Amino acid sequence: MKTKVLAAGVAATAILAGASLAAAMGWRAPSRPRRRQPPSRRPSRRWGPHGFPISQTPRPPQPIPSNCDRACLEALADQVAAAMVAHDPSGLPLSKDVQYTEGGSILKIGDGFWATASGMGTYAHYFADPDDGQIVVMRTMKEGHGPNADNLMAMRVRVQLNRITEIEVSFYKKGGGPAWNDAGVDNLNAMKTPPAAWLQTVPADKRLTARS
Numbered sequence: 172m173k174t175k176v177l178a179a180g181v182a183a184t185a186i187l188a189g190a191s192l193a194a195a196m197g198w199r200a201p202s203r204p205r206r207r208q209p210p211s212r213r214p215s216r217r218w219g220p221h222g223f224p225i226s227q228t229p230r231p232p233q234p235i236p237s238n239c240d241r242a243c244l245e246a247l248a249d250q251v252a253a254a255m256v257a258h259d260p261s262g263l264p265l266s267k268d269v270q271y272t273e274g275g276s277i278l279k280i281g282d283g284f285w286a287t288a289s290g291m292g293t294y295a296h297y298f299a300d301p302d303d304g305q306i307v308v309m310r311t312m313k314e315g316h317g318p319n320a321d322n323l324m325a326m327r328v329r330v331q332l333n334r335i336t337e338i339e340v341s342f343y344k345k346g347g348g349p350a351w352n353d354a355g356v357d358n359l360n361a362m363k364t365p366p367a368a369w370l371q372t373v374p375a376d377k378r379l380t381a382r383s
Contacts, residue, residue, distance in 0.1 A: 234333035
């Protein structure tokens with residue numbers, strides 16, 4: 172028994188001595204090789220100001236040309252009416268502080284008729300003022316379905332610094348007045364375009380001045 176204990180003690184002493192000598196000589200046991208992690212296949216994402224990845228960040232609508240003429244303003248008015256039917260103003264070139272007025276009340280853009288419009292009618296009459304950057308259009312629109320879905324909308328759009336700054340609308344809705352007014356809305360849809368006299372250019376020598 173004493174012999175076994177003595178042998179174990181000698182072996183332990185030899186191990187400790189060997190370890191001390193190896194440490195003094197700077198020798199270290201080889202470390203186990205680490206498994207290399209495969210590179211991540213997920214592409215790094217850069218985030219845009221709207222909280223979407225750069226590749227998904229919505230692009231702002233293109234600004235309105237500085238020389239927006241009559242045709243440009245008429246197309247812009249059509250674009251606003253189409254956005255109402257789509258219930259989505261996000262594609263319009265709106266200024267950050269655009270003001271929307273409906274029936275004399277200031278509403279958030281996208282509220283009111285934007286949420287209930289169901290289509291555009293066939294009649295539209297434009298009154299464009301390129302010098303002032305404004306256009307008014309009288310057009311038939313649809314709200315809901317049924318015999319009283321058609322109504323007449325007067326809309327004014329103002330452009331400043333290449334963006335829409337004001338949208339103002341008022342309505343005559345079928346069923347809200349006498350029968351001849353309702354018939355008038357139907358007649359406009361049947362006409363589709365204004366009478367020719369409205370579209371004729373008045374000769375310069377016959378135009379009235381602002382003070383006339």
